[in-house]
Amino acid sequence: DTGVSQDPRHKITKRGQNVTFRCDPISEHNRLYWYRQTLGQGPEFLTYFQNEAQLEKSRLLSDRFSAERPKGSFSTLEIQRTEQGDSAMYLCASSRDRAYQETQYFGPGTRLLVL
């Protein structure tokens, strides 16, 4: 059973550049989540998809952030005009819709450093 994968694992970019991260969920999982984790903190929710529909977005997801899941499989998270405050770990998780007992399984994350 292949777990959640994320690419790249690390990204260093200069302020003002655009970056894109990819997440491949566990194959039979129809829900996909993005979280952001800054140093010393717990992850914070960014957005969530059920199949290809984006059902919820956090206020943390500014206009510079966009996420897609075009065919209900992999997802991309793009950050435009990066700022130093975007430096964080970006975590993707997926789950199967089991209502009461839904459990999210996380990928290894993408560490972003904005210089």
Added chain:
Amino acid sequence: AQKITQTQPGMFVQEKEAVTLDCTYDTSDQSYGLFWYKQPSSGEMIFLIYQGSYDEQNATEGRYSLNFQKARKSANLVISASQLGDSAMYFCAMREGYLKAAGNKLTFGGGTRVLVKP
């Protein structure tokens, strides 16, 4: 108010001993789930254990058990027979309102760092 509170920023535990990690939560929902995840230095969040608000029995998974006290809104994680590989950050998380379409996100606490001493 914080939805998930983990009051212990760091703990040392002797190898082979048990350790309890505290977690209190705040919600007005009747239907919610509580989770514990482990995050080693590599960064990946590893699911450990789940407790549903309607579950009458405390959850157990191998060396992990959850001490669920609903009236006190606490969901403490107990790790028995600690191993060196248990050294990591541990996060408590809650999912509220799973019956709602948008009620699926996890809210995390600030975490507790555990260091297991040989």
